[in-house]
Amino acid sequence: MSVPHIPILRKGQIYQSLDVNRLMSVSGEQPAADISFACADMIRYDLRSMHEAREVLRKMKCADLIAITKQAGEYFLNDSLPIGLEGEMQTPDDYVMALASTSGLPHSLIRMNLKRLGGIFGQIEDILRGLTRGLDLDVIDQGYGEQGGAPVSYVAAADSLGVILPSNSPAVNALWIPSIALKVPVVLKPGREEPWTPWRVIQAFIKAGCPPEAFSLYATQHDGSGAIIRRAGRVMLFGDDNTVKQYEHDPRVEVHGTGYSKFLIGEDEIENWPDYIDSIVESVSANSGRSCINTSTIVVPKYGDEIARAVAEKLSVIKPLAQDDPEAKLSGFANPKFAEWINAAIEDGLKAGGATDVTAEFRDGDRFQQRDGMNYLRPTIVRVDSFEQELAVREFLFPFSSVVECPQAEMLERMGPSLVVTAITKDLGWINELFDCPHIDRLNIGNVPTNRIQWNQPHEGNLFEFLYTRRSFQIAASA
Amino acid sequence: MTADEAKQQLDDHLREIIHWHFSPETGCPFWLDWAQQAGWDPRQEIQSFADIVKFPHFQDEWLRDEPNERFVPKAYQFRPFNVFETGGTTGLPKQRVGWDDYKHDYEMFSDTLSDEFFPRGGNWIMVGPTGPRRLRLAVEHLANYRGGSCYFVDLDPRWVKKLISRKEYDQAERYQQHVMEQAVGIIKHRDIKCIFTTPKLLASIGERISIPGNGIRGCFCGGTSMTPEYVRFLQEEVLEDKAQFVPTYGNTLMGLAVSIPEELKANNYSVTYYAPQPRAVLRIVDGNDTEVTKGYGEYGRVELTTLSKEFFMPRFLERDEAIRRNPHEKYPWDGVGDVRPFGAMEKTVIEGVY
Known part of the structure; x- marks a missing residue:
């Protein structure tokens, strides 16, 4: 396969930048990908209209998005998916090879993470049930309903979820995948050496029928990350203790830092x-x-x-x-x-x-x-x-x-x-x-290794509560 | 003009300027004293621009430490001078004295502008650093020269840099918001056809209003380096491909190096700047051996020589690097392309804060 070009995705639209960085293999000998880089101001511009992407998802039913997510998992695990600009396709094996070449991860660990991520797609209903404590997802569709006999209403707290991804492990993409079924578009900044997994997850979703508008992907420099952090309605980012401290009082930002x-x-x-x-x-x-x-x-x-x-x-x-x-x-x-x-x-x-x-x-x-x-x-x-x-x-x-x-x-x-x-x-x-x-x-x-986690429980914050705010709600009998 | 004619013009102009600054009847104390200490007479030894390397690099601290009066040529000694500043984020800024150069420079620049996008009689707005900068007067003169008036919104980059160095990003954003509110207010409520601003501020204005939708047809921009992708973004998205984007490269110590806006797209938005020869010359030099001019297509450090009767500044090393580009039929001398901060590939350089 020739060196693929990974473009920018602007609400699903492919954009080929003039600012292209060549990603080399870890050994430094082979080019692995050409990456289109976005400037910070472009990201700021795009974030102004993210409500349009949100509107596309809002009109869909959660049940349909759940079905799409499950199907996307199958595609992610098993199918050839588009990569690059010239109609190239990437098999699961290609994906393993590509990620190995830029991350240093052995194939066995990548395959393990591949399965783990596939599991996230497949368990989406269970995950949402856990995160929403069993909320009937019609409440999200309709905006209101009942839970445990009490009236409830939820409103999305943001038009998009910005995610500043690290390069250390493909499994971190598990954290944002449920956002799609919750009808919140994502704005992703991939890790420098790891554009492969977010790109493949997105392509799997699109092949499964998810509106492309739900996905924005910007490889960018530090100021571009800053634009996402400052402008997206909700932000998930990965960083060290200093980063955690910087955002500890910002309710829009959820920092995934060191675990200790x-x-x-x-x-x-x-x-x-x-x-x-x-x-x-x-x-x-x-x-x-x-x-x-x-x-x-x-x-x-x-x-x-x-x-x-x-x-x-x-x-x-x-x-x-x-x-x-x-x-x-x-x-x-x-x-x-x-x-x-x-x-x-x-x-x-x-x-x-x-x-x-x-x-x-x-x-x-x-x-x-x-x-x-x-x-x-x-x-x-x-x-x-x-x-x-x-x-x-x-x-x-x-x-x-x-x-x-x-x-x-x-x-x-x-x-x-x-x-x-x-x-x-x-x-x-x-x-x-x-x-x-x-x-x-x-x-x-008891004897449960620390690395074995269930995704239907909060992980450094509850994604549903992060993306949705419960509002007080009453409806008159005559309404 | 052919390349040979341009070279001849430059050499003739150089000899005239050297003679002016190093003759006791017309020169300034600084250069006359310098020549005496150097022990050679530039009037004899500088016959063509190739000889310019006989001068050492002009040191920017001379513009901080020397009294400004020492740079006043005898011919100007009875005219009060303008003081123009550059830098100043830390310590004393560099200061340059001047009289009419900015007018000459911006009249030359005006001749390069398209009447379609920068209509005669149209009003201007400048959004950016005003204060003690040459730009403040120059842009107003440009507007007036073209038959329009100019509105101003100031931004103090020294304060912005301080905020950023203190990591007070919220304050920096609020200050930018404050500037933007003023700029947008004027653009929306006054009849303005042309704008001068910095790339970042232009994008910031475009984030709030449609710039061409509010009547602006031409944007002359300068201040920081721009990647081709950023130039494309400004032209295609911020200006919606309806107003013309005219990038320039320059500072208080030079005039304005111009680009060829109508060729930007064909060149994949890679900008090449041409100095206002013969009044200023840009040379791309080897960073380790600055007497050596780099080859065409090669990156090197930008060296500026300013040659006017008001100000002589040989071989000033800018804090930028650029690609040496071939002469153009419109500007038959070397161009400098894809300007970026010197050492940008080796280290992180903070620039473009406004």
Whole structure:
């Protein structure tokens, strides 16, 4: 296949920019795509008329959009879909190859994410039921109705949902897919190395019969992202702690930042710790440790050394393999400098004292490795002596976790905010404390790896409540 | 005019200007003292533009540190001068003295404008940095010269840059809104045919009202670099392909380098600017060896030489880079294309804030 040109989509209309950036493969040797870039002012202009796109979706029934979403999932998973400007088509295998070439992800992880995303489309009814707490979606169609015997009315809070996507994992696209069935058009800014997944999702939707107006896609520079963030009615963006802080008081903006997800074992279950090692290993390493739902801190009341060694030993077998090796579980870094920076940050943390790289004993070679022109970081477990150690609560873009000992009674107070907490315990008192803890976004009680999430529950905010506002509503009997 | 004739014209003009600035009867104290210290007489040694490299680069701090009076040629010593500023975001701005140059420059520029899109007698509006800038007087003179009057809405870029450097984006947006309200108010309620503004402000006005729909037929724009895609956006979407977009490149230290608006689309909106020779010359030089002129089609740093009786400024290195382009039959000397901030490909440069 020749190098495809990924154009801008302006309410579904293809626009080929004069500002074209060539996206190279991670190895830097092969061109992967030409990407049309949008200027910030163009985006501002387009956002003025996003109500037109919203109107197209508003006139449709949620039930029809749900059917379209389900069908789109099938197309996304199995069909050839358009890519580029010259009638080229992309098979699912082409998609895997393209994404692998620019992201460094092994094929096996991309296929896993492909299935995961396919699941989002397929489970759309269940997801909407969960997010709306069982609302009859006719209420969205009609604007009002009843829920639990009470009158309800919902109004869309925005004409569009802006999404500033990252490049780290295709699965993040799961977060915006339900917006279509909720009749809110999307304005997407793809990650620099990952235009492939949003483009393919959009094409699947369009093939399934969704009005193209529902989709705007702008590869753009920083100021273009800023235009989306400032002008879209609702915005979902991915960023670090600074970004989260910048928008913490802006109700229009939902920031998906670092997760600092944690795996906790209670005092009542700690003697059974070997039973949970596999679960911990999955929590740390699934999806090559690139997600906010990967465990980055393991908190236990005792046996910290033993647990760290057991997890480290299992993780040590994960190593750089050929991208098309079915056993590959570790992703290379699309930006090779990231691997160097992260490795240096970990080494600095170790030099500060109070921390030991337990994986070093089991690993063949260094943490930083190169293969096929890509930089890799081997999984790393660091045993730290307290929460104060600088590596205790850190999150990196590869399988990394600290192991810290802490009395159960102090865990919740000391561990800080967490996107996902898995707590291994049957202690009802502690379970109640966990439920009461305001700093836990998603809570798993029992042996559920932190990376296994159900999309019918809120994830860093409830998409339905983000997109719709409940208004007070009365209707006169004579009306 | 042929390229050879243009070269001859430039060389003749250069010798005349050099003679003017380095003769005790007509020159200014700054250049007379400079020649004395340099130990060579430019009147003897500068015979063609190729000799200009005998001068060192003009240093912008000279325009900050030297008293302005030292740049007054003897012939102008009894006329009060205008002070025009450029820069000034941090520290003292650069200042240039002047008398009639801006009039000459903008009359020359007027001769390049189309009467269809910039109708004689039509009123103008300038939306952008006024204050101590040459543009303020120049645009009004341009309007008057073409038989119209000019309305003004000011924007202080130094304040905007401060807001942005402090990350006070809300304040910056509110200030822009304040400027826009004034501009839109005038455009909607007065009979205006032509506008001068910066690219960003033009887009901002177009976000609020239809510019051609409110009677504007020509837009002369300058101030920041523009990618071809941005030029296309301004012409096709902001001006709706109904009003003419005329990009220019220039600053207080130069006149106006003009483009050829009617050829923009055919050139995929890649803009080439031609200096107002012989009054100013743009040369694309090797950033590491500035005596070397880059080849056609190559990017290099922009070097400006200004040659008027009011102001002599040899080899000033602009903070821009551009592609050296071939002469055009309308302007038979080198052009500079796709101007962008110097080092734009190596580092992030903050510009285009207004």
